[in-house]
Amino acid sequence: MAETRKASRFIVPVAVAGVAAATIGLVPALAASGDPDLPEITAQQLIEKIAASDTQTLSGTFKISTDLGLPSFGGLVSGLGGVGGGGGSSADPSEKLTELVSGTHTLRVAADGPERQKLTLLDGSDEYSLIHNGDDVWAYDSKSKEVFHEKAPEGAEAPADKEVPTTPKELADEVLKAAGDTTSITVGGTAKVAGRDAYQLVIKPKQTGSTVESVKIAVDAANGTPLKFTLASVEGGKPVVDAGFTKVDFARPAASEFTFKAPEGAKVTEGAAEKAAGESGEEKLPEEFEKGLGELEKGFGGFAEGLNVIGEGWTTIAKLDTGAPAPKTDEAPKELQGFLDSLGDKVTGTFGTGTVFKTKLVNALLTDDGRIYVGAVTKDALVDAANAGK
Incomplete structure (x- = not known):
């Protein structure tokens, strides 16, 4: 065989x-x-x-x-x-x-x-x-x-x-x-x-x-x-x-x-x-920041039902409405807060306000009201998708 x-x-x-x-x-x-x-x-x-x-x-x-x-x-x-x-x-x-x-x-x-x-x-x-x-x-x-x-x-x-x-x-x-x-x-x-x-x-x-x-x-x-x-x-x-x-x-x-x-x-x-060993030795993030992440995770519980796909091919964008406000980065540890800030650009549009977390390949827009747009697309493409989905 x-x-x-x-x-x-x-x-x-x-x-x-x-x-x-x-x-x-x-x-x-x-x-x-x-x-x-x-x-x-x-x-x-x-x-x-x-x-x-x-x-x-x-x-x-x-x-x-x-x-x-x-x-x-x-x-x-x-x-x-x-x-x-x-x-x-x-x-x-x-x-x-x-x-x-x-x-x-x-x-x-x-x-x-x-x-x-x-x-x-x-x-x-x-x-x-x-x-x-x-x-x-x-x-x-x-x-x-x-x-x-x-x-x-x-x-x-x-x-x-x-x-x-x-x-x-x-x-x-x-x-x-x-x-x-x-x-x-x-x-x-x-x-x-x-x-x-x-x-x-x-x-x-x-x-x-x-x-x-x-x-x-x-x-x-x-x-x-x-x-x-x-x-x-x-x-x-x-x-x-x-x-x-x-x-x-x-x-x-x-x-x-x-x-x-x-x-x-x-x-x-x-x-x-x-x-x-990994399960027993797990450490905790600060309570308020962890609470925010927990609320976000609840939204991911209905991932299959809540995920929408916008566009096709190389400009495909995945949209997910978590139903929970985005966790506040100012409640994260100082080192993590600085790291998140260095990754993200604050953006606004008819959709409201949010943060685009960027790399040279994959970008993600997390709106302040808990919607996520992610794809191998430019920041402008994510904002346009969010505006169109408002």
């Missing part, structure tokens, strides 16, 4: 090609439009090439840089002194891999089908490794010398798949799934990535109001595996996400890559014990 099942971390569903066929241009890129010189190919053919790829084994090194336009979290974490923390393992992947949402990181990756994957996050002389081998998932933080272990559910992939996309392939999958008639997909020449010849697939919204300027995916010309993923914002500056292999080998990694034995003296935390 495992031999016939493709590793979804590295395979784009064949259905993507069929969906995109009706919406993308079929004009081939000129072979001379980039380096190296490759045969002409249409966007349709390139997507079919990605869909037909069956890359299940590889090893390599890649860099991922993320810039959401957020202020530093460092002062917030130190100022709150662990508010809401549970004293869990520093090796827990659900916490450790959140580091990838900001800054620049170097990772080593290895894969041998759906049953064996390894990802190592390098940070100077320290390393964090996440290994999925059959029924076991191991994580090791060399800095704290802590080990996290849990059993993988039958047929499930490593926890890394449930957290954030990390390889260019995973990032490409997410974008290609969203392709539709609101999207322009073309071939934008060729490139050399990690010593491999590649075509550049360029994806752009046809609509105005999206925060996404373009997505570029460098696709291996020989086997159809995405080698680099770049997501650019309409705000310009550094890409929101720039992830690409600097070295890649498609040969099967040695079996020893996926074996793990806890170092002598290391603290080993089991997944179930970690969850129990």
